[in-house]
Amino acid sequence: MTNGALHRVAEPSPADEQRRLAAVRRYRVLDTPPEGAFDTVTSLAARIFGTPMAAVAIVDADRVWFKATHGLGGITQIGREPGLCASPFLHDAPCVVPDALGDPRTAAHPLVRGEPGIRFHAAAPITTARGECLGTVNVLDTRPRQVTDDQMAALVDLASLVMDELEVRLSAVRTIAAERAQRTTAERLARALQRALLPPALPAVPGLDTAAAYHPASVDEVGGDFYDLFPLDDGRWAFFLGDVCGKGADAASLTSLTRYTLRAAAIYDPDPCAALANLDTVLKGEHQDGAPRYCTAVFGVLQPVPDGSFTVSLAGGGHPPALALRADGTIELVSTTGGQLIGMLPRPRFVQATTRLLPGEALLLYTDGLTEARTPDGTMLGEDGLVRRLSATTVREADGLLGTVDKLLTDLGTGVGDDTALLALSVPSHRIDPSAQENR
Template structure:
C-alpha cells in the first residue's frame, strides 16, 4: 500500500484537474467555517488520532483520515494506519483529487465497495491510485453552525462490502469528530472572551513615576475562566503614588465583578487617604455591603503608597491576607515587607497593620499574588501536582536579578515560574515591580508583558 507521503508527492504539480469540483466546496460561509476551526496546518493530536484509529477498527479497513476541506486543498488533521504520514510530511492533497469533495457537495455519507468499478463515483480521482484505494467509505463532519467541514473516511486496499454495523459505527464516530471540533471552538471562543474581559480589568499601561522604574505582568492560568488577580499603579495628590495588587476568591463573571469593584474602590479611597490600611478598610466595608446570604465575596490585597525622595523612594504598605512584598537590595539581599493581615470581605472585624519601607539606588520592590509561590510543577504520571515553586525559590530568583531593571526582573520571575510549571499554571498571577535605577536616569513608561 502506498504511503501517505507518497500520495502527497504524487499530487504536487500533478497536472490539470480530472474532475469538476462541486460549487458547494467554494461557498464562502463554508470555507470561513473551516478556517474558524483553527485546525488547518496544525500538528497531529492524540484526540483526533484516537478517533481515527477507532475508525480503522470499526470499519475493518487499513487506514482512516479526518479531513478538513477548504477551497483549494484537503488537509488531513489525522491520517492513521500503515504508511501514515511522517512528521515532516505535507498532510494534504488537492481538492479535485480527494473523495471528501463529494461529502461536502452532498452532505451525505458516501459508500464505495469497489473504487475501480465502472459505477464508482471516485474511480477517476487521483487519490484512488495514489493511496491504493480498493474501497472507500466517508461521512461528513460538521461545524457548530451545521457547515460541512470535511469528512471522516476509511479505506481498504481491496474491494470491501461495508456492513450495516460498520456504517452505523462510523457514522457515530463522525458525529464524535464533529462534537470534538465544536467543543474546541467553543473553548477557544470562551477563552478569547475571558482574555478580553480580563484585559479590561487591568490598566492598559503603567504611568511614568519620576525617578522610578515600574513594570507589571499578568500571567493567565490555563482554562477559560475569568480569574481574580489584578494590579494597578496610579498617582495620588502631590508627589505621592499608589500601587496595589489583589487576588479575588472565585472565578467567572462574579470574580470579574468583584475585581472591578475593588479597583475602582481602591482608586477612589486612595484619593482621600494616604494610609494603605485605611484604604483597605474602606474596601473591606464596600465588600461587606455587597454580601448576600448565598455567596461571600472576599479577596486578598497588598496596597502601598510611596513618594520619590532624593535617594530613591519612601513608602508604607499594608497586606490583607496577602503574601508580603519582597525587596531586593542592590547587593542581592532579599527581605520581606508587610505584616500579615486579615483578608477582606470575609469577617466583620479586620486587623490591618502598616509597614514602612525605603528603596535606595539599585533596590527593587516586588509585589506578587500567590499564584507564583503556589504553582506546581508538572510531574510525569502525576500531572500538575509536583513540588510548589515556593517562597524560597522566589527569593532565590529575585536575588539573582543583579543589574536587571524592573521589566527584566518581572520577565525573569515570570520565566522561572513558567519553567517550573511547564506551561500555564492552575492559578493566575499578577506581578508589579518598582525599582530605583542605580544612577539618575529618565524613566519612561514600561510596556506591559
C-alpha cells in the same frame, strides 16, 4: 465653583441636547442594576461632606435617573424640573446651593417642598472627554450649610471617577462585542474581559521604573487578580495588587469593584490601612444570598525623597509579603504578616510596614499563583523557593525582574495552577550619598 444660588444659564440648543442625549445612550447606563463601584462613590461623597444623602444622577430627556443613591430612601428617579440635579449639568463647573428653600430657582422643587425637604445641594458634572455632560454627582442635606474648597475638589474627583468607570464599562462592552464578531470562542472573550479589568498601561512615575504582568492559568476563564498604579494629589503615588475569590463572571465583577473602590478610597484617605478598611466595608455590603465577597490585597504609597530614593508604606490584608531586592544582592521580605482577609471577618486587622528603595533597588509584588506553583518534584515553590530563585540573578530593573519571573513561570509549566499578577517598581542606579544607606 458657583457659590450661592444657581446662576441662570441658557438651555442647550436642540442640536446640543440631542448630542448630549446620544452620549447618555452611548454609555448604556440608564436603568441598569445597582453596581458597587457607583455605590462607593455616593457613600464616600456623603462621608466627605458629612451629609446624610448623596447620588450619582444621569439626566435623561424628561427625567433624572439615579444610578446610585445614599440615604434617599428608595428614590430612583425624579422629574427634570429646574433646580437641583437637573440644572447643574448646564454648567461647566461644580454648583452649590447653600439654602435651597431660600433660592427662588430651587424653592419650588418637589424634593425641597416635599420629602425629604432638601435645603442644601452641591453637585459636580459628569463630563465626557468630548464635553458632553451625562449627569452629576450630588450631595444633599436637610439643613443649610457651607462647603470648603477641598470638599468641592473631592466632589470633582469623584465625578471624574464615575466618568472613568463609565469609560471602562463602555470599553469592556465594545471590546467583547468586537471579539465576538471575530471569534466567539471562550478564549477570546475571556482575554477581552481580562484586559478590560486591568490598566492598559502603567503611568510614568518620575525617578521610578515600573512594570506589570498578568499570567492567566486558563486561556478560557477570567481570573480575579488585579493591580494598579496612580498619582495622588500631593506628589506621592499609590499602588495596589491583590486577588479576589473565585473565577469567571463573579470574579470579574468583584475585581472591577475592588479596583475601583481602592482608587476611590485613596481620594478620601490614602493611608494604606484606611484604604483596605474602606474596601473591607464595601465588600461586606456586596454579600448576596450569603455568598461572601472577599480578597487579599496589598496597598502602598510611594513618597519620593530628594536624594533619588523612595519611601514605601505598605499595608497588607492576607496577602503574601512583597520582596525588596537590595543593591547589595540581598532580598528582604517586606512582611505584613498578620493582615487578615478583606471582606470576610467582622473586624479584620491590617498590618502596615515601611521600607525604602535606594537607587539600584526594586520592589516585587505578586499574587499567590506564583508561590503556590508546584516545582517538578511536586512541592510548592513557596516564598523561600522564590527568594532562592531570585537570589541567583543580579537584575534589579523592573522590566528585567519581571522577565526573570516570567521565565520561572514558564519553567514551572503545568505546575502553575492559578493566575498570577506581578508588579515591579525599581529605582534606576546612580551615585548616592552613603549616609542614605545608613538611614534606610
